[in-house]
Amino acid sequence: MATLSAVLASTHHPFYLKATELTPEAERIPQAAEWKAKVEAYRETLTAAQPELLVMVGSDHFHQFFLDNYPTFLIGKQPVYDATFYNEEREFSIPKYTLAGDEELSGYMFQGLLDRGFDFSISHELKLDHSIICPIITTRPDADLPVVPIYTNIFAPPLPSAKRFYDLGRAIRSIIDEYPRDVRVAAIGTGHLSLELGGPLQFGEHGPDPEWDLKAIEWLANGDVDAVLDDVTFEKLSQSGNATPGFLDLVLMLGVAGPMKASYVDQLDLFHTREMYVTWYPDRDPRS
Template sequence: MLATTHHPFYLKATQLTPPEERMPQADEWRRKVEAYRETLTAAEPDVLVMVGADHFHQFFADNYPAFLIGKQPIYDATFYNEEREFSIPPFLLQGHEELSGFLLQGLLDRGFDMAVSHELKLDHSIICPIITTRPDADLPVVPIYTNIFAPPLPSPKRFWQLGRAIREVIDAWPSDLTVAAVGSGHLSLELGGPRQFGETGPDPVFDRQAIEWLSKGNIEAILENVTFESMSGAGNATHGFMDLILMMGIAGPIEASYVDDLDLFHTREMYMTWTPEQDGAVLA
């Protein structure tokens, strides 16, 4: 199971900008991402369950599902504004309808009333982790979208519970295929606010604590300390941290096998992998 932040400028900053014009951290950033990628490559997955969130491209405050799963043969990806602003190329990703359907029914059976889409287009919350962990985009995906943007939001505890349920369902999938779960979210993050362009993320204390909690599998500390209000205080887009809680839920309350991070000028990037003992169809 892999959890990562998703910085939409990664490709542009490290590869598409001429070397003499790149940010000072570009080479280190690329080295860290490529090292992190090896934790997925080594697992030799057959299918990727991808956790992310729609950035108001197709869901809005008037109709934003709490949790949604895609179920279709092909996913079109990358919206025009992402191509224009971030230089993220368009993608076509193969879906895995069998696993989507099995997850959907299994989560319904476990008390999660998932929305389902047969016309889902993916944005950079899914594509950025594809670029950083599987740039060949050669594996079928099952996308799961969460509401981290349009209050009222599900609670951190609910994200944790959904992660645990996803793990149960994948473990029960009667298949020989190896499933990897890759999810992206945020640490402290400010978008359009006064703390957006600081030398670090808007709340370095939260960032250090969050990485420590996740890396140690300390769900008790997370549920005791992380609330809607505390995340708002750390930055107006920090609620994406709940997708990282969901990923720890899939892994379970265990220590991470790989942890790395990088301070950029307005955010801290984080890369984490959990490698639980294989059980059924699930891998790390």
């Protein structure tokens, strides 16, 4: 049977690589060195789990899905995934990637999700954007493990509820636990804390709602499912920034982990957003 060796939930900042490595040192932002050190420490939480396969949760930033046809939930099933999109190369200096897929687990998970009442779309021609590539850059820069990508709709209302995202995480967890193959699986999902894109709150000294950010991190760190389900609605998320509904993908990862305390929690205030790094070890903490 498969072993879920780690669950990671973090923000995905597309400028990380450009800000910390690709910009001349004298021109980097003041937080660059601290940011890189925090990411490298976070990377070790995945490395210690010794994964052989990655289930990755992200969202398409209107690169291939649009308001006229945006799937609520989608899974990729193909032998190879290409990344990234031209605007991500141009604006963020994210390089191109080719990631191996795992069609066997994709097919098994797709059927398992249907059996559990989740009507997923499936793609055999999915191209990955920075919601998947950013955590590859930060947690597995060698890009040497096969992936099963799962995309959710966090951008085009109406969105599923926080409970639906959490329940989807529980379903993904049960499918991994039942997967009849001796393989170590890590689940990695990225989203946002309070975030404003293209709006008046975008360029402040910190994220749009720093108090909410700290509360949200505490929910995840403590595995406080009840607080999340009581307080996380589309309306409340949107009050904290027009892209804050991206937090729903982090709720999904809490569902994969279950109502347990995180083994690793870190954060960094980056003037217009707050970065967050959380790891749970459902099996055992390999660092102890």
